[in-house]
Amino acid sequence: MSVLFLILGMYYSMQAERRKIDICIISDIHLGTRACHAAELNHYLRSIDPTILIINGDWLDIWNFGAGYFPHEHIENIFLVLDYARQGVPVYYLTGNHDDDMRHFSGYKFDTLQLRDEIVLHIDGKKHWIFHGDKYDLSVGGSARWLAKLGGRTYDTIFEANRLVNSVRRKYGKEDILISKYVRDKVKTIVKSNVQDFESVACEIGIEQGYDYIICGHIHKPQMRVVSSDKGSATYLNSGDWLENLTALEYANGAWDIFYYQHDLRFKGINRT
Numbered sequence: 001m002s003v004l005f006l007i008l009g010m011y012y013s014m015q016a017e018r019r020k021i022d023i024c025i026i027s028d029i030h031l032g033t034r035a036c037h038a039a040e041l042n043h044y045l046r047s048i049d050p051t052i053l054i055i056n057g058d059w060l061d062i063w064n065f066g067a068g069y070f071p072h073e074h075i076e077n078i079f080l081v082l083d084y085a086r087q088g089v090p091v092y093y094l095t096g097n098h099d100d101d102m103r104h105f106s107g108y109k110f111d112t113l114q115l116r117d118e119i120v121l122h123i124d125g126k127k128h129w130i131f132h133g134d135k136y137d138l139s140v141g142g143s144a145r146w147l148a149k150l151g152g153r154t155y156d157t158i159f160e161a162n163r164l165v166n167s168v169r170r171k172y173g174k175e176d177i178l179i180s181k182y183v184r185d186k187v188k189t190i191v192k193s194n195v196q197d198f199e200s201v202a203c204e205i206g207i208e209q210g211y212d213y214i215i216c217g218h219i220h221k222p223q224m225r226v227v228s229s230d231k232g233s234a235t236y237l238n239s240g241d242w243l244e245n246l247t248a249l250e251y252a253n254g255a256w257d258i259f260y261y262q263h264d265l266r267f268k269g270i271n272r273t
Contacts, residue, residue: 018049023123023251027056027132027217028241030098031074032064034163035243038073040261044248045080047266053084054119056217056239057096057132064098085113092119096218097134124254126212133216136198136205199236203227207234213256215239215249222247222258 091113108115118131166176206214222240240247246261
């Protein structure tokens with residue numbers, strides 16, 4: 001049955017009219033976790049025709065592989081990305097903290113797919129520094145790593161309870177509530193009060209090194225803002241995630257934009273699970 005879904009998905013991807021964009025950046029998909037909205041991401045990937053595709057970390061949640069959860073939508077997502085590479089689209093898979101084991105293979109190439117830790121792109125005369133961001137986040141390194149793993153498994157449990165609550169609310173015509181997002185945000189608020197803000201550090205370093213754009217993932221919050229210091233300024237972008245926000249960064253017609261899956265009318269008939 002999983003093979004049938006994959007075949008149908010690949011057939012649909014070839015038939016659908018795709019929206020042309022220059023660059024697409026997605027991050028924090030976390031394949032292998034129950035919180036991952038792989039089905040929605042697959043719909044999105046089948047709707048676009050990017051010149052370059054960048055996965056900016058935490059595509060695979062290797063920390064969670066022991067749970068034995070990897071449904072057909074997650075397998076299909078891998079096939080869709082590999083299909084881009086087979087078609088000749090440059091695909092950059094940048095490593096994150098949840099797939100940091102892949103850093104042992106940094107530099108590996110498959111067709112046009114490249115595994116990297118970070119990349120620098122020159123786009124329309126502007127210098128872009130693109131990386132996941134965890135190396136500047138003290139809360140995920142060293143002794144804090146096992147706490148982050150434990151938190152991830154707890155979050156999966158909360159997410160499953162949240163899914164059950166929302167299924168009942170929909171039957172009574174009520175809107176979804178994101179208990180899991182509230183818990184994650186509260187935890188991150190506590191963590192941020194005890195560690196350095198990696199965004200500030202990354203932006204400071206990026207400005208010093210002359211980058212015009214600094215693009216990260218990691219914190220699951222889509223953002224676009226100008227950051228200034230006494231040494232200059234740069235634009236900071238964050239691609240968000242495919243657990244709660246369902247967002248991507250898109251570059252087209254000489255400008256960056258944040259794509260919100262739930263705001264796009266083409267996907268209104270496709271319910272979030």
